[in-house]
Amino acid sequence: MxxxxxxxxxxxxxxxxxxxxxxxxxxxxxxxxxxxxxxxxxxxxxxxxxxxxxxxxxxxxxxxxxxxxxxxxxxxxxxxxxxxxxxxxxxxxxxxxxDETGIPDDWNPSLLDVLLPPDRSDCSTHPDQRASWGHERIGVTDVEPDGTGVDIGILDTGIQTDHCSLEVAGGRNFTAAGPPGDYEDRHGHGTHVAGIAAAVDNELGVVGAAPNANCYAVKVLDDEGRGRYSELVAGIDWCISNDVEIISMSLGGETESDTLAEAIETAHGEGHLLLSAAGNEGNPGDGSCDAATMTYPATHENVVAVAATDEDDSLASYSSVGAAVDLLAPGTDIVSSVADNEYAEASGTSMACPFVTGVAALVWERSEADGPGPNEAVRQTLAETAEPVLETCDAHGLVDARAALGKDGAVDDEPASATDQDGERAGNRLTAALEWLADAITSFLEWLRGVVR
Incomplete structure (x- = not known):
């Protein structure tokens, strides 16, 4: 570079x-x-x-x-x-x-009163579990794999280790905010990201895309959400040494770095899958991915770069775009866990990235790999089974857990052709429409019987 x-x-x-x-x-x-x-x-x-x-x-x-x-x-x-x-x-x-890296200064989660437990420290008072619209949209609620045996490193502000919706397998702090063993999240961003990717399926609060994955808190950003490339490199270094297969980075910097690139290339060469948020620098507003507004390291060729969509499948106005974007994922008004044992709604490509991270863990699980190795096969599967949702950005589809896992839940070494995928999706939409119509007719008949009585 x-x-x-x-x-x-x-x-x-x-x-x-x-x-x-x-x-x-x-x-x-x-x-x-x-x-x-x-x-x-x-x-x-x-x-x-x-x-x-x-x-x-x-x-x-x-x-x-x-x-x-x-x-x-x-x-x-x-x-x-x-x-x-x-x-x-x-x-x-x-x-x-x-150079410096971090999360957007204007990241501003909104606490949800409806999910606020009477006693935050008492998990029995936490609200019933609900999946966000994003999890439902990409199909992770409809698949059997749950990420069992797959390690995910959340390189962020840390993770609240005693949150009622999370289980943290371990981690390391590489910032000046506390000793190496203190990877607690006092900011909230890392806990929100972790919840999207891997909140546990325990009927409380929220659930992640890969609820049974091993989630590691790799604290590379301080309590203000700021860090340096050297700390990010340290987090990647730790993941390599500890065989953490998937490295998720919901952060970005303004400048490229040959040194960070060397770390990325080493991790990729060792078989790790690295993912990054594309950035929140915006786009022209025409749904196109032609502008170049992405942050680093999302632009690196060995990193899966994730841009964000709204609930109507349109490109989010805040989402960075560029030729290096690999996948789209829900990023707007995403409900997840935050620090202090609470739940909040937040938006950003930081929220989109862990959706893809979670689906990658599901695909990795079905590869039956023991440790790093099948990163390229997993990446190819995610890319070739993604759902086209933007006509003006058709090279980058929305991550699709159902298609990525296939009918038998296995990694497909030869993903289905685009024609086959389109046919399957059309069939799924038709089935869903028929089920909705049947439910509507049933409801109408029940109402009519009530009127006749």
């Missing part, structure tokens, strides 16, 4: 003396630098060898902030006036800005 000078500080180590950094003058200048002059950057070693890279960072007055299990680069906080020294150091191949 081609990045601007601000985003990518590219340097090939030409060698400085015996590998020591800078001059006496520059080292003296670094001593007077303040915390406000510090830049947080990815540092890549030459030839992929870390070697004495940590010593190099220290020699320029920097501090190593993060190291990774699966990637040969580090994150460092370096005085801004020593970046040139770092770039020219022996063994350093490249330095890249650690």
């Amino acid at each position: 081609t990045l601007s000078r601000r985003q990518l500080l590219q340097g090939v180590g030409a060698g400085v003396g015996t590998g020591l950094l800078g001059t006496t003058a520059s080292r003296s200048a670094s001593a007077s630098s303040t915390a406000s002059d510090t830049r947080r950057v990815f540092v890549h070693p030459r030839d992929g060898l870390l070697g004495n890279l940590l010593d190099v960072v220290e020699a320029v007055g920097g501090t190593t902030v993060l190291e990774y299990d699966n990637f040969d680069f580090v994150v460092a906080a370096v005085p801004e006036n020593r970046l040139d020294d770092l770039l020219s150091a022996t063994g350093v191949a490249a330095v890249e800005e650690d």
Whole structure:
């Protein structure tokens, strides 16, 4: 990818003396630098060898902030006036800005009084379970698979671990908001996303698309919904190390990143399926996906990018679009769990992404894979069985759980042709219409008998 000078500080180590950094003058200048002059950057070693890279960072007055299990680069906080020294150091191949990521600032869930339990801490007082219109629209309420045995990593603001509608299998916190073992959600976004994907089927509150999947809270955004690419990379790194098959990212940044791209490509190569919200930067309003308003990492080719639809199957006005969009999913007025053991309605491509995540878990379950591996087969199945709903955006269909799972619920190595899919959908619509008509006639006859009596 081609990045601007601000985003990518590219340097090939030409060698400085015996590998020591800078001059006496520059080292003296670094001593007077303040915390406000510090830049947080990815540092890549030459030839992929870390070697004495940590010593190099220290020699320029920097501090190593993060190291990774699966990637040969580090994150460092370096005085801004020593970046040139770092770039020219022996063994350093490249330095890249650690840019910001997060959720939209205007994400504003509406608490639902009808679902507000009298005693939030007492699960027995929680309302009866209901599926959102989105779950019904994509057919997850009509299929048998429930995600059993499939791991989903929700890379977000954490998840409320004692929410009555959720079960959290584990997780890790990579933000400064608490220790590594504290992946509680104090924002609400991550809990809402988790509920859409995997709220348990326990007759309380809400239910997810894959209610029996193992849901992991990978906290890469802080309690304000903000984070950095380095923390997102750390979350992907953790999922790789722990064989979490599906990596769901309802977040985005304004800039591309070669380092994040490397992490994505590594995870994809290891057989993990990565999904991301397309972004809430809007579209021309004509139903077209031709504009380019998507955020990163949704634009990466190894990420399943999800745009959002309204209840009438139209493209949501807030949804980002672009050539990299892979699938559509419901995103407007979606009811799910939120922090403080409550339930709320919210909109955004952040809500659309976990619908596809959940369906992916259902398809993955039927692949009978033990751990990462069938990511491409699952992705192909989701794409080729999607329901066309936008004539002006016909390359991107609405995720369809029933079609994706097939009649026997198995992953279809050779998905049905578009003609066969259209015929099956038409048959389903006809059956539904006949059932509705029969119910209407029955109701009318019962009413008529009551009048005659």
